[in-house]
Amino acid sequence: MTKRALITGITGQDGSYLAELLLAKGYEVHGLIRRASTFNTGRIDHLYVDPHDPSAKLFLHFGDLSDGARLVTLLAQINPTEVYNLAAQSHVRVSFDEPEHTADTTGTGTIRMLEAVRLSGVDTRFYQASSSELYGATPPPQSETTPFYPRSPYAAAKLYSFWITKNYREAYDMYAVNGILFNHESPRRGETFVTRKITRAVARIKAGVQKDLYLGNLESVRDWGYAAEYVEGMWRMLQADAPDDYVLATGVGYTIKDFLEASFSHVGLDWQEYVKFDERYLRPTEVDALIGDPSRAREKLGWEATVDGLQLARLMVDADVEALEHEGRPWIDEVRLPAWTAAR
Numbered sequence: 001m002t003k004r005a006l007i008t009g010i011t012g013q014d015g016s017y018l019a020e021l022l023l024a025k026g027y028e029v030h031g032l033i034r035r036a037s038t039f040n041t042g043r044i045d046h047l048y049v050d051p052h053d054p055s056a057k058l059f060l061h062f063g064d065l066s067d068g069a070r071l072v073t074l075l076a077q078i079n080p081t082e083v084y085n086l087a088a089q090s091h092v093r094v095s096f097d098e099p100e101h102t103a104d105t106t107g108t109g110t111i112r113m114l115e116a117v118r119l120s121g122v123d124t125r126f127y128q129a130s131s132s133e134l135y136g137a138t139p140p141p142q143s144e145t146t147p148f149y150p151r152s153p154y155a156a157a158k159l160y161s162f163w164i165t166k167n168y169r170e171a172y173d174m175y176a177v178n179g180i181l182f183n184h185e186s187p188r189r190g191e192t193f194v195t196r197k198i199t200r201a202v203a204r205i206k207a208g209v210q211k212d213l214y215l216g217n218l219e220s221v222r223d224w225g226y227a228a229e230y231v232e233g234m235w236r237m238l239q240a241d242a243p244d245d246y247v248l249a250t251g252v253g254y255t256i257k258d259f260l261e262a263s264f265s266h267v268g269l270d271w272q273e274y275v276k277f278d279e280r281y282l283r284p285t286e287v288d289a290l291i292g293d294p295s296r297a298r299e300k301l302g303w304e305a306t307v308d309g310l311q312l313a314r315l316m317v318d319a320d321v322e323a324l325e326h327e328g329r330p331w332i333d334e335v336r337l338p339a340w341t342a343a344r
């Protein structure tokens with residue numbers, strides 16, 4: 001039987017790595033993309049083959065999580081065996097500026113996807129991109145049994161998505177899982193998330209094309225892992241005998257200052273000479289510390305992170321330095337993959 005996956009959010013960081021992984025495993029991959037006035041497929045262009053070519057295995061469809069009828073039609077047309085719901089307004093700070101839009105995409109978008117699965121009658125497994133932001137104010141270590149305490153419109157929307165996914169599992173006997181993923185980064189990370197903002201600035205400051213780096217709170221602690229490894233965990237969740245919810249994390253936390261130190265010192269610079277404070281990067285309510293306990297995923301899925309937050313900082317700085325040196329050349333060539341990714 002052909003394994004056929006539908007990925008929402010395929011143009012994002014995780015969607016691009018997941019599409020690569022599933023194509024390498026022989027899947028036919030379908031992706032939902034938003035119509036935009038400029039191209040938004042930069043992260044997956046290297047995977048694209050003209051659909052007229054018989055070897056094509058990746059197919060893109062216009063759609064939006066705000067358009068429920070389109071999702072039902074698409075599900076029926078594609079008839080996927082696995083659905084990965086990765087699409088979201090995923091920026092926590094922006095969710096305070098656009099709370100209603102965030103609720104519509106990151107929250108209600110999930111029920112539209114689940115309803116599309118139910119109404120189209122397709123026999124499929126469903127992955128929901130849940131987040132460590134659900135824990136919010138609850139102190140670490142955080143596991144699948146830790147109580148949630150969301151601290152942003154983004155986290156509150158993801159909380160709804162978490163519970164509605166669980167509810168559809170129980171109410172309709174759907175194979176539906178939540179991956180509760182702690183922060184995961186890569187050279188493909190969006191430029192406005194703190195890690196990529198830092199590593200990109202390091203490359204630019206080193207090259208003499210940027211002078212300062214404006215940031216907000218440097219004290220918060222995050223458990224940063226490597227996105228290319230985390231998509232493998234998503235896939236493993238859908239291969240298990242029974243549906244369950246899993247934390248994916250490294251188990252080690254660092255402050256933003258630690259990440260700054262690792263990134264700047266990697267190219268021989270002192271971060272304190274360049275980093276400046278701008279209050280507009282503060283959040284009305286902050287999440288102080290997230291450090292995950294990935295024991296369940298290790299024991300039940302055999303999944304383990306191998307790249308920790310500071311290794312990641314160096315890997316991302318190297319990629320940004322090279323991308324700047326070879327401007328115009330696809331950065332995709334620069335990505336250094338960990339052992340199990342390269343072995344695929």
Ligand code: NDP
Pocket residue numbers: 008009010011012013014015032033034040063064065066085086087088089090091105129130131132180181182183184185190
């Ligand atoms: P990105 O922000 O890189 O990608 C988000 C994707 O969602 C993009 O493809 C975007 O499309 C798409 N999208 C946004 N709004 C809509 C919409 N209304 N309809 C259809 N598509 C839409 O996120 P990541 O890849 O980093 O994360 C993937 C998912 O995992 C997200 O749900 C995120 O909240 C969640 N998550 C991420 C973590 C992380 O550390 N990266 C940790 C835990 C959870 P476009 O390219 O057109 O903007």
Ligand code: GDR
Pocket residue numbers: 090091092093130131132133181182183184192193194195197214215216217218220221222256281282283286287
């Ligand atoms: P986060 O990631 O909010 O954890 O959400 P982000 O990188 O945006 O922030 C991490 C921490 O850094 C602090 N910070 C700054 N953040 C940004 N973006 N820009 C700055 O200038 C800056 N200065 C300091 C923040 O205050 C915060 O404490 C990410 C997203 O991918 C979510 O979608 C996902 O669910 C969670 O990770 C897990």
